[in-house]
Amino acid sequence: MSPEPNAPDDTEASSAPDGADEPAATAETTELDADETTDSSSPYTLQREDGSETHHAFWADDVADRVEDRDPDEPIVIKGGISPSGVPHLGNVNEIMRGYFVAEVLRERGHEVTQVFTADDRDPLRGLPRTLCDLEGNLVDLGEVNAGALGRNLGSPYTDIPDPFGCCESYGDHFSQIIEDSAAAVDVPIEFVSTTELYESGDLEEITRHVLENRDTAREVLSKYQDKVEENGEYVPFNPICEECGKITETVTDVDLEAGTVEYRCTDMDAGDQTIEGCGHEGTATLRDGKLPWRFEWPAQWQALGVDFEPFGKDHAEGSWPSGIDVAENVLGIEPPVPMVYEWFTLDGEPFSSSAGNVILVSDVLELIEPEVLRYFFTKDPSKARDFSVERLDLLVDEFDRFEAVYYGEVEASEDERAFAERVYPLVVDEPDEDRIRLPYTFAAVLGMTDDPALREEIARREGHIPENASEQAIEDALGRVEQARNWARRTENEFDYELKREAIPDHDFDATTEIALEELADFVEEGHGPDEIQEEIYETAKRHDVDMGSFFGAGYRLFFDEEQGPKLGPFLAKVDREFVVARLRRER
Numbered sequence: 240m241s242p243e244p245n246a247p248d249d250t251e252a253s254s255a256p257d258g259a260d261e262p263a264a265t266a267e268t269t270e271l272d273a274d275e276t277t278d279s280s281s282p283y284t285l286q287r288e289d290g291s292e293t294h295h296a297f298w299a300d301d302v303a304d305r306v307e308d309r310d311p312d313e314p315i316v317i318k319g320g321i322s323p324s325g326v327p328h329l330g331n332v333n334e335i336m337r338g339y340f341v342a343e344v345l346r347e348r349g350h351e352v353t354q355v356f357t358a359d360d361r362d363p364l365r366g367l368p369r370t371l372c373d374l375e376g377n378l379v380d381l382g383e384v385n386a387g388a389l390g391r392n393l394g395s396p397y398t399d400i401p402d403p404f405g406c407c408e409s410y411g412d413h414f415s416q417i418i419e420d421s422a423a424a425v426d427v428p429i430e431f432v433s434t435t436e437l438y439e440s441g442d443l444e445e446i447t448r449h450v451l452e453n454r455d456t457a458r459e460v461l462s463k464y465q466d467k468v469e470e471n472g473e474y475v476p477f478n479p480i481c482e483e484c485g486k487i488t489e490t491v492t493d494v495d496l497e498a499g500t501v502e503y504r505c506t507d508m509d510a511g512d513q514t515i516e517g518c519g520h521e522g523t524a525t526l527r528d529g530k531l532p533w534r535f536e537w538p539a540q541w542q543a544l545g546v547d548f549e550p551f552g553k554d555h556a557e558g559s560w561p562s563g564i565d566v567a568e569n570v571l572g573i574e575p576p577v578p579m580v581y582e583w584f585t586l587d588g589e590p591f592s593s594s595a596g597n598v599i600l601v602s603d604v605l606e607l608i609e610p611e612v613l614r615y616f617f618t619k620d621p622s623k624a625r626d627f628s629v630e631r632l633d634l635l636v637d638e639f640d641r642f643e644a645v646y647y648g649e650v651e652a653s654e655d656e657r658a659f660a661e662r663v664y665p666l667v668v669d670e671p672d673e674d675r676i677r678l679p680y681t682f683a684a685v686l687g688m689t690d691d692p693a694l695r696e697e698i699a700r701r702e703g704h705i706p707e708n709a710s711e712q713a714i715e716d717a718l719g720r721v722e723q724a725r726n727w728a729r730r731t732e733n734e735f736d737y738e739l740k741r742e743a744i745p746d747h748d749f750d751a752t753t754e755i756a757l758e759e760l761a762d763f764v765e766e767g768h769g770p771d772e773i774q775e776e777i778y779e780t781a782k783r784h785d786v787d788m789g790s791f792f793g794a795g796y797r798l799f800f801d802e803e804q805g806p807k808l809g810p811f812l813a814k815v816d817r818e819f820v821v822a823r824l825r826r827e828r
């Protein structure tokens with residue numbers, strides 16, 4: 240989050256939001272309004288209906304057209320950004336992936352492209368996060384780190400706050416590192432830029448000076464967007480860092496551009512529902528010892544980095560984007576980048592929220608699915624809200640498998656579906672490989688009930704999922720999904736979260752009627768039937784023999800899992816190799 244110190248009533252975030260802090264904004268799951276589609280400055284790039292333009296199968300091609308329309312210098316620069324305020328979760332990676340696909344499309348068209356991502360790490364810490372995470376992605380309660388030290392640093396820039404985990408140079412560096420690792424994990428080449436470094440190295444100094452030179456214009460422009468900035472007031476668009484207490488201050492009392500300094504008084508900062516107290520110190524700061532307020536910092540980044548395209552969440556669309564265009568054109572005298580508003584997505588139907596525990600990191604996701612499946616998720620239309628469902632991750636994987644099969648012409652598909660797959664699939668995988676093997680995800684989850692790798696392969700072969708002539712590598716890759724599906728079962732504690740007792744038959748004690756019923760069920764399974772038929776037959780068999788339904792299912796769970804409950808039995812029995820199922824129902828092995 241990066242609400243600027245000058246605008247306490249303005250809850251904008253500098254980048255992807257965390258639902259914990261912005262519930263109202265993230266709760267909305269409808270499509271973006273189309274009411275701005277006619278305005279040429281509208282950032283709703285994908286929602287505009289210009290009519291005249293060709294529409295591509297892939298949205299990133301539409302965006303690339305617009306970037307090319309600007310006739311940009313090379314390298315073309317694509318940016319994203321985030322305030323490293325806390326747990327960087329999957330939602331934050333959205334922005335990186337969206338930029339990436341546009342970058343890839345432009346590279347395909349022969350352009351040189353640089354994708355940069357700013358850590359807006361000179362932003363002040365405005366509140367204590369309830370949950371943090373270590374570099375391995377383990378969530379940690381605030382109480383488990385030195386919360387007191389963090390509390391004393393409220394109001395200080397993230398890069399000036401010690402890393403609560405002690406592993407990185409600062410709080411800001413710690414969370415920036417996790418974002419960098421996330422980008423690397425999905426194989427996105429991206430250049431990370433610390434905003435603090437931009438200030439310290441002087442890369443933003445001339446722009447800061449320009450803004451201060453033109454502070455009357457700057458004030459006039461901003462007053463159109465923020466009520467508390469009066470056109471003729473005392474507002475100065477620069478926030479020095481107090482040399483006494485280290486906090487970002489808001490009260491500049493004098494500007495001396497000849498000396499390249501400002502005079503300030505360290506006053507209180509309004510941070511949402513609390514006030515961060517200033518120390519009252521009066522001092523002098525250079526233009527490198529502070530920051531521009533966010534509404535100026537963002538356009539200043541565009542200028543300093545030469546940004547041609549930037550995707551952002553809808554919080555910006557109504558807030559800092561309109562003022563950003565104005566600042567770019569009328570204060571800095573630059574052309575703003577091509578914008579693209581993307582919709583946020585939810586996690587299992589709820590907004591991402593690290594404090595509520597509704598959060599998942601990229602590293603967690605990649606324990607559950609292949610990177611190409613995750614990359615595929617981000618190829619979907621960014622203007623549509625959607626849910627990332629861990630509970631039903633099988634649906635996403637099935638969808639990916641189909642998308643892949645469509646690309647290889649292995650299944651029937653509509654014209655649109657085929658065009659999308661042909662365009663996008665090569666951007667999602669390292670190298671298209673027609674001989675790849677994909678085990679259906681829920682089947683992989685069933686294989687995950689057994690630990691024995693040889694057995695997993697044997698069952699997969701027997702069930703026809705691995706062709707005779709498959710290469711060692713293809714088999715190994717395919718079986719990788721079994722581990723992932725098993726992790727999924729464990730994480731969600733779903734119907735596949737059981738351990739199949741394959742080696743030996745568990746102890747059991749059934750009455751004679753139950754034993755006869757089990758024999759009959761074995762005969763039925765032996766004939767070869769589908770999951771629903773077997774499920775139905777379990778009920779029928781129990782009824783025919785007047786065996787209590789619950790205890791008949793219980794007998795099945797005892798035999799296969801040595802437990803009293805388990806997955807939906809019919810589909811499970813249909814997925815495991817028939818020979819074993821029949822023998823086990825007959826209690827032969």
Ligand SMILES: [Zn+2]
Nearest residue numbers: 402406407413
């Ligand atoms: Zn660290």
Ligand SMILES: [Zn+2]
Nearest residue numbers: 481484505518
């Ligand atoms: Zn101070």
